[in-house]
Amino acid sequence: MASKPTRIGKYYYKIPGTVKLLFETPSGFAIFSFDEKYLKKSIEHIWVFFVGNYWHKNIVWLHEFRAFEDKPNVFNLTAQTIDVSLVKMLGTHCGLDETLVVGSRGYKDIIEKRMGLKCLFDDAVKEVMWGLQNLMHTLVPQEQSKITKDDRLPMSLGLNMVLNRYKINVTQEMLNEYIIKKTSKVYATDLREKAHLKFLHRMFDEDFKEFSKVDSTYWTLSKFATALKIMFDPDGALKFGNPHKGRIAVRIALLG
Known part of the structure; x- marks a missing residue:
């Protein structure tokens, strides 16, 4: 700045x-x-x-x-x-x-x-x-x-x-402050999803290749999140906490 x-x-x-x-x-x-x-x-x-x-x-x-x-x-x-x-x-x-x-x-x-x-x-x-x-x-x-x-x-x-x-058609005459702000929030959500996906690829791609022989390079965020959920938290017991502990749990699931 x-x-x-x-x-x-x-x-x-x-x-x-x-x-x-x-x-x-x-x-x-x-x-x-x-x-x-x-x-x-x-x-x-x-x-x-x-x-x-x-x-x-x-x-x-x-x-x-x-x-x-x-x-x-x-x-x-x-x-x-x-x-x-x-x-x-x-x-x-x-x-x-x-x-x-x-x-x-x-x-x-x-x-x-x-x-x-x-x-x-x-x-x-x-x-x-x-x-x-x-x-x-x-x-x-x-x-x-x-x-x-x-x-x-x-x-x-x-x-x-x-x-x-x-695929939202908004003409100049239709444009207003509400549409502008809502579109901004949608765009911000897109950016956050891309950031989370990049993080997951960086953290877990090599683990999947090494332990499960699966190439997750082109996985979407939803596919990545679903796979991780099924592997180490199928019953929904995981609570919010230390992200490093979560990564250890993933490694254990992959090795198991």
Whole structure:
């Protein structure tokens, strides 16, 4: 986890491991510092960090938010101009040696052209922007506007991948906080099951091969758990306790 930035006067110094991020809200723009390692995680995984009230507190920090009366013309992509107030805002918080994460290809091109700042926009950034928008009123409490359908980003790519895996068809119009949170819990359960399965393979594959001549390399979690249950606890007498004692019991069952 990157350290939180330290403020000196009006300026924020660059902290190793972070990038600056320009986030657009219905009435203005906010500048954050963001832990860049979360931009390198898989597309399927990024969105999870912006569901709930915990992960985001350690990966993103607000520097400044500013509302604009003429918000639609802050970026004039036709004339290739940027509102002078936003230019000053970016200049205050972004150094020329930093990377600025932005929410559109057009913003990337115009900022790089007019200000010489290196910008980043890709699929991982889209996921982060989706996540920030999902938590907008938590992360930018100064933003009082409600999100309209026009303000909403397309569904998270990662969220959609998880839903498709379970053959659940959820359209953009159907998406709500309840669905997002429930899908996050399902995904977290998947990760825990994979972790438990990896542990069982690491602990017992060699034992099965050595004592029972059975190759359990490709066993699923349910098959693994069922086999272990039948072998050393057929009557359900085992109680929760020391996992190392449980492993000894498995070895005894395999040898027996």
